Amino acid sequence: MTTTTTKNLLVELFVEELPPKALKKLGEAFASVLADSLKAQGLTGADAAVTHFASPRRLAVHVTTVDPQAADKAVSQKLMPVAVGLDASGNATPALLKKLQALGADASAVAGLKRAPDGKAEALFYDSTVKGATLAVGLQKALEDAIAKLPIPKVMTYQLESGCELPGWTSVSFVRPAHSLIALHGADVVPVQALGLKAGNSTQGHRFEAKVSPVVLKDADSYAATLAQDGSVIASFAERRAEIARQLAAAAAKVGGGCKPIDDDALLDEVTALVERPNVLICTFEKEFLDVPQECLILTMKANQKYFPLLDAANKLTNKFLVVSNINPDDASFVIGGNERVVRPRLADAKFFFDQDRKKTLESRVDGLGKVVYHNKLGSQGERVARVRAIAKAIAAQLGDATLVAQADQAAQLAKTDLVTDMVGEFPELQGTMGRYYALNDKLPVAVADAIEDHYKPRFAGDTLPRGDVGVVVALADKLETLVGMFGIGNVPTGDKDPFALRRHALGIVRMRIERQLPMTSGDLVDIAFAAFPRGLIGEAHTDVLGFLQDRLSGYLRDTGYSSAEVEAVMAATGRSSWADLPKRLAAVRTFAALPESPALAAANKRISNILKKVDGDVGIQVNDALLIEPAEKALVTALKSVAPVADSAWAAGNYTESLQALAALKAPVDAFFDGVMVNAEDPALKANRLGLLKMLHVAMNRVADLSKLAT
Structure with a gap:
């Protein structure tokens, strides 16, 4: 390094295509860990601005006001008790001299040692000055920390390229093979290495549209602009995401009719991680496919092709969809045509599954559930359905009339039958949704069809509750059967591990009891659920299940904005009685x-x-x-x-x-x-x-x- 002034720092790892669903977290983690390490070493201040970059083939960070060397630091180090370090005459003992020698000092330092209380005894302290780390040393450590702490979903081990600067290395492990490393302090290259690479000042741009190769940076501050100009790459994840959102909205407006792209943040993040230079294009498919439930078409376009379906003003699917291309040719017709040809077989498959599934009634599929394993200790889905039916009928009998009991029983019997349909076999995410469509096709009551779809609700935090009483009853029965069954065989959540989503099931029960103001108590519900299991199939776990529900209730009430003291006050007075009036009490x-x-x-x-x-x-x-x-x-x-x-x-x-x-x-x-x-x-x-x-x-x-x- 040829300068001694504070400058901005740029570090980039150029790699092969990174896993798109992890890219955002990888970029944020790489930047934050590296910057935090520099701050901890005194190479930059706590107020330094940190900017992270992440594109499909690069992770980078820009840090402002980085010093070429950290300031020297005064330290006071405890050596040993005075009684151990000095003899009766006040002379240094061999133990003290050996300790000083290990610190780079000699006997002349004894006179300068300080005495200070240390607990009940007095100790000797050695004051010294530690020289501040140079940027080369500090950045090497920071870079190694950042790489080691990346939240990598799956590590690859690959052979290093020939001519590597690290002789003796034959392979390296990282999220994807790395090809180049940039480390610029201002315009100066910092001599660091990582993953078998030596730092330089050049990288690669867009695979197909870069204007020059390699892309050479003149200094740290020109990184984003140079990549955009010479490399045709938007390096910033946030800027690229915003550009895609802007283009999606503009394309939808161009289609007209109040159309809008489907709102899906996860899809937008994933597509942002797949392209370096986004170009949104409008594509079309045949209208005949719109006869298939739109959930099926939307799912196949999103999950398989990463397309953005277009909805009309009434939120109905149109036969238009948006593609985020990574290239920007003068004539986009070939790109559009290619995507239209690719999506057509996917939609045709969905239509075929839908047509085939409707040839059999849901009731005719009930026996097939007996061949589907639910859990090796709890039997088949058919056996589980029998338990859910028993629970649903008992709950319905306490909450409603004979009609509610009959419809809850029918919905519980058919709720899982779509699991053995072709459509759900291809798209498991559509379980419940397809059951409702097929129930309506079988001319079943709307309340039963709605309950078949809604018995999974609430699926996640903030999700809606079942829309009708039948749905609430079956959803309660389904979640209670899961809770009691899993607790009964000892599958209890521990720490962050909850493979059967029991916390979510319990929270769903809590929400339905409170938000639908159900008069039944936890004890009533849990007793009904345990009674549905054959004797000897599960162990005694009434108390554990009740306590688990009580814990979820406490968390739910705190999440609605009440303090722990307020929640404890109300729960202590109500115990495990009806929760319907808890909001009023709070x-x-x-x-x-x-x-x-x-x-x-x-x-x-x-x-x-x-x-x-x-x-x-x-x-x-x-x-x-x-x-x-x-x-x-x-x-x-x-x-x-x-x-x-x-x-x-x-x-x-x-x-x-x-x-x-x-x-x-x-x-x-x-x-x-x-x-x-x-x-x-x-x-x-x-x-x-x-x-x-x-x-x-x-x-x-x-x-x-x-x-x-x-x-x-």
Whole structure:
């Protein structure tokens, strides 16, 4: 390096095509780890701007204000206890001299050693200055860290090219074979190496449209502009993504009719990772394919071809689709025609599957489920369906009439039959969706058809719930069967591992119970589910399943914006009873917590709870007025008799906010009671009477929520 001034740094690894679904994370991780390492070594400041680049064939990072060498650093190093390092005469012991020698010092350094307390003893400390790392050394370490910590989905091992600068190496492991390395500090090449490559100042541009090869960079700051100009590559992932989105919108507007490309962030990210110079083209397929359910056509175009289907103003699929090409020829007709020829067989397959599947009813496929293995310990899908039917009928009997029971039973029987259709065999993502289409084709009730599709819902966080009562019943039954079955054979989620998505199933149950205001308790539902399993098939896990549901409930309520204290207060009061009114209780608790009387009442309630817990045996809810001696306890009883009926009446009417607000009037008499009354009186009768008063107060204050949980 020929300069000693702060400059910007550019590092690029040029490789073969990177895995598209991982590219965004790879680019972000490469940049952040490398920059963090430079900052940790003092080669750049904490406020340095870091820009990451990621294209199908490159990972790069630009870091501002990087020093050619880090500043020297003063360090104080503990050597050993004074008693070990110095003898009785104050001379250095052999142990101390050996330690100093290891640090590059000699006996002359003994006089400069510092003494300082270290626990119970006094220790010797050696002050020295560590020379700051040069950029070449620091960047080498940062580069190695960045490569080692990349979130690589699958590592490749490949042979190094002949003429490699690292003699003796024969192979290397990385996400894809690497071909060149750039490391520029300003205009100067930093002499680092990685993956068998020596750093330079050149890279490759677009495979077909680069204007020059190689693309030579004059300095770190010209990277993006030079690649765009000479290499025909948009290096920035974010800029390339934005350009694709812009072109997609423009192409849809050109088609007209209110058309818009399908909204799919994951697809947009993947396509961004597949092209270096995007060029959106409009393509067409035959309208006859629109007779196939649009979900099938959309899925095959997205999953297999990475196309963007076009929807009309009513969100119906059109026979137009958009292709993001990686080349920009003067005549795009060959590219358009090629893509149209490629998609046609895919759509024809979907149409064939749809036509063939409709030749058999869903009911005729029920027996086929007996040949499909669900789990080696839990039997076939046919056996599972029998359990889901039993659970669904039992739930429906408690929630509705005979019609709901019959339709829930039918939907549960047919819900999995589309698993043995050709369409779902080809596109598993369409399970449920195709079942609904085939049910309507069989002239089944719409409620049953909807339930067949909806029994998988909610599939993910934020997903909609089943649209009807039949769907809710079957979805509950399906998720309960999964939970109970898996817990019953010991397949319980651990840490981040949840292969059977039991947390998602439990959260779905929580959401349906609360958002659909179902009156059934967790105990009722879990008992019904366990009863559906043959004796001996699974173990006893009632408590574990109930606790698991309770945990998911707590998380769900916190995710809706309530604090842990508010959630704990409400859950402690409701236990495992019906959850239908939890939102109202939480809203009431939040309103109560905002009252000026709230902190004192919460603290008093906690004190009352602690007093009652220490009492042997049960405390009766009764007060003998004749045993009320102190003015403060008389005043509290009078206030309680006035407030309790108002709070109880509001609670019975479901007006939890008003019920809690009524308790605010108790603050002054409660405070006075604890200031002026000895609860644990020597007279047993007085003590029992005062405990009864506290019990009465405790019950009145905790019907909506356990207010002691709000105490800080």
